[in-house]
Every structure is written in C-alpha cells, then in structure tokens.
Amino acid sequence: MNANSLEQVLREDIRALSPYPVSERTGLVLLDAMENPHPLPETLQAEIAQLVSHAAINRYPDSQSVRLKERLRDAMDISSELGIMLGNGSDELIQIIALAVAKPGASLLTVEPAFVMYRMIASYAGLRYTGVQLGANFALDVEAVIAAIEQNQPALVFVAYPNNPTGNLFDRDGMTRIIQAAPGLVVIDEAYHIFAQQTFVPLLAEIPNLLVLRTLSKLGMAGLRLGFLVGRGDWLAQLEKLRLPYNVNVLTQIVAEKLLQHMDVLRVQAREINSQRDQLYAELSELPSVRAYPSDANFILFRVTQADEVFEGLIKRGVLIKNLNRSHPLLKNCLRVTVGTAQQNQMFMQALKQSLIP
Numbered sequence: 001m002n003a004n005s006l007e008q009v010l011r012e013d014i015r016a017l018s019p020y021p022v023s024e025r026t027g028l029v030l031l032d033a034m035e036n037p038h039p040l041p042e043t044l045q046a047e048i049a050q051l052v053s054h055a056a057i058n059r060y061p062d063s064q065s066v067r068l069k070e071r072l073r074d075a076m077d078i079s080s081e082l083g084i085m086l087g088n089g090s091d092e093l094i095q096i097i098a099l100a101v102a103k104p105g106a107s108l109l110t111v112e113p114a115f116v117m118y119r120m121i122a123s124y125a126g127l128r129y130t131g132v133q134l135g136a137n138f139a140l141d142v143e144a145v146i147a148a149i150e151q152n153q154p155a156l157v158f159v160a161y162p163n164n165p166t167g168n169l170f171d172r173d174g175m176t177r178i179i180q181a182a183p184g185l186v187v188i189d190e191a192y193h194i195f196a197q198q199t200f201v202p203l204l205a206e207i208p209n210l211l212v213l214r215t216l217s218k219l220g221m222a223g224l225r226l227g228f229l230v231g232r233g234d235w236l237a238q239l240e241k242l243r244l245p246y247n248v249n250v251l252t253q254i255v256a257e258k259l260l261q262h263m264d265v266l267r268v269q270a271r272e273i274n275s276q277r278d279q280l281y282a283e284l285s286e287l288p289s290v291r292a293y294p295s296d297a298n299f300i301l302f303r304v305t306q307a308d309e310v311f312e313g314l315i316k317r318g319v320l321i322k323n324l325n326r327s328h329p330l331l332k333n334c335l336r337v338t339v340g341t342a343q344q345n346q347m348f349m350q351a352l353k354q355s356l357i358p
C-alpha cells in the first residue's frame with residue numbers, strides 16, 4: 001500500500017477553509033446565536049413528550065413530509081399555488097441551491113457584511129464569490145450591487161431581509177430593483193420574518209426567478225433543524241432532485257407539526273422579544289462609548305472602542321455574545337448580542353457596563 005497523504009487527496013480549497021466558528025457555551029448566558037430564550041408552556045412540553053414517546057423511530061421518515069408541509073402552509077399563510085421544499089435547517093437549502101447552479105465559472109453575489117454561510121457554501125460548491133459592501137449605516141448600496149450584477153452576471157444572488165449581522169431591513173424599492181436586474185436566481189433569506197413581519201412572498205407570483213427562504217430556528221426551534229424554501233413549482237422540482245431523501249427526520253417532523261399548530265405561543269414570544277429588543281436598544285444607546293445600530297430582528301449589532309476586551313470581559317462575567325471584530329472591515333470593533341429574556345438582558349447590560357473600557 002502506498003497511501004496518499006491528506007494533502008494529496010483533499011481539495012486545496014477545502015483545506016484552506018476555516019471551520020464555521022462555534023464557541024464553547026457551557027455555563028454561560030447564551031446571547032450569541034439568535035436563539036429564542038423562552039421555554040415552551042408545560043402543557044405543550046407534555047404533549048410533545050407524548051408524541052415523541054410514540055414516534056416510529058424504527059421507520060424512515062415520510063420523505064415528502066406531506067403533513068408538515070400542510071402545517072407550514074397554514075401557519076405561514078403560503079398559497080397552494082406556491083411550492084415548498086424542506087431542508088435540514090435553511091443552511092442545507094442554501095447548499096442545495098448553490099450546488100444546483102454551480103456550472104464552471106458560475107458565481108454567487110451577496111452584500112457584505114452578510115450571513116457568513118453564503119460565502120462558505122459558495123466555496124464548497126466551487127462558485128465564484130462576489131460580496132458588495134453595504135453603504136453608510138449598513139444600508140444597501142443599490143447602484144453598486146446593480147453594477148456588480150451587470151459585471152459578474154451571477155447565477156445566484158442572496159440577500160437576507162432583515163440582514164444578519166446588521167439587523168436592518170434594506171430599502172424595499174432598492175431590493176426590487178436588484179431582483180429585476182439579476183439574470184439568475186435571487187433568494188431572499190427571511191430568517192427573521194417572525195420579528196420583522198416583512199416579506200417578499202407576494203412577489204413570487206410575479207417574478208419567476210425569485211425564491212424566499214425561511215427557517216424555524218429563530219422562532220424557537222433551532223434544535224429541530226428545519227428550514228424551508230418557497231417558490232415556483234418548476235424551480236423547486238429541479239432543486240428537489242438534490243435533496244437527500246430523508247433529510248427531515250421523524251422527530252423533527254412530528255414536533256414541528258405540533259408546534260406549528262401553536263403559532264399563537266410563538267408569536268407571543270416573538271412580540272415579547274421585540275419589545276425587549278427595543279428596550280435593550282434604548283439602554284445601549286444611552287452608553288457614551290457604545291454605538292448601537294437599529295434592528296428589526298432578535299439581535300442588536302453595536303460598536304465599542306475595544307471589542308476584544310469587552311467580549312472577553314463579558315465571558316468572564318458569564319455572558320456569551322458574538323465578537324464580529326475582524327470578521328469584516330466594516331465590523332471593526334463590532335459585537336452582536338441576541339435579545340434574551342428580561343433577566344438575561346439585565347445581566348448582559350450589567351456585565352457590559354463593567355466590561356467597557358472608558
């Protein structure tokens with residue numbers, strides 16, 4: 001045997017990648033990953049326990065998730081004219097879309113800073129990548145995006161609405177102009193829809209190359225891993241060929257079906273998170289050495305003078321947020337806090353005040 005080394009066997013671009021960063025999280029107040037901090041009501045927990053104990057985990061799941069899709073249509077108000085495709089988290093759907101368009105030389109275009117998975121997945125799929133910088137206050141630079149679209153002719157455009165990690169909703173007319181200028185597929189990522197209540201779903205009927213991506217992660221089910229793509233049936237039928245047959249497991253299907261019948265509970269939690277966000281934003285804005293950016297999502301981006309020291313100071317005091325310093329030039333000294341419960345937010349504010357360098 002004359003086995004080749006890892007370097008000889010693996011793709012060079014994969015070896016050059018840094019893994020998606022995930023922090024050590026035990027024993028900390030977790031305000032780093034846009035999770036819903038509220039537990040489910042006990043009655044609902046009991047119903048789920050009952051369902052799970054009877055689940056047919058010896059059987060493969062329904063590969064079409066027929067019942068779950070019906071529940072999604074009802075809960076999210078999606079008309080029967082539109083198709084739905086499910087993913088193991090919306091990350092998986094981003095990957096499927098990228099693989100589907102990855103002809104030699106094809107490219108993915110997005111804005112920057114944006115959700116880091118767009119760039120990573122472009123790289124997995126071998127797509128060229130173009131990131132167009134956002135303008136002042138992280139607003140969309142529509143002219144720059146349109147110029148980059150004309151120059152690169154991207155097969156795929158991704159825009160998150162609201163944007164992560166900046167939290168803002170981009171100008172709607174600007175978005176529409178970008179959608180119309182794009183020659184390939186445009187995916188609007190509405191991961192934070194429950195908080196922002198703004199959507200491009202109505203445009204799906206008019207614009208054939210548009211898809212809308214959503215997830216259950218940010219509305220209280222991050223552990224289930226369920227994302228979905230809404231769009232025209234002809235596009236989704238093609239993308240379905242790349243979906244692994246049993247990507248949504250039995251337990252995810254039954255628990256999500258149950259919770260989607262209780263959207264009232266999740267909506268109340270989202271409203272509470274929105275009101276906590278507004279309060280947290282007001283408190284952050286009062287601190288002289290902090291610049292907080294307005295958010296329509298369940299997190300707030302803010303800038304300090306020495307982000308690394310503040311981030312470490314928060315960890316020392318038991319609070320984990322996200323350090324975005326060095327993740328992008330426009331995010332120098334920026335941190336991102338996920339909105340927690342009133343009590344968690346208070347702990348965060350106290351720890352922040354103690355960690356700020358005057």
Ligand SMILES: *Cc1c(COP(=O)(O)O)cnc(C)c1O
Binds near residue numbers: 189191222225
């Ligand atoms: C969190 C997030 C996702 C990922 O969601 P999953 O369904 O948990 O994979 C996708 N897009 C954006 C913009 C996000 O912030």
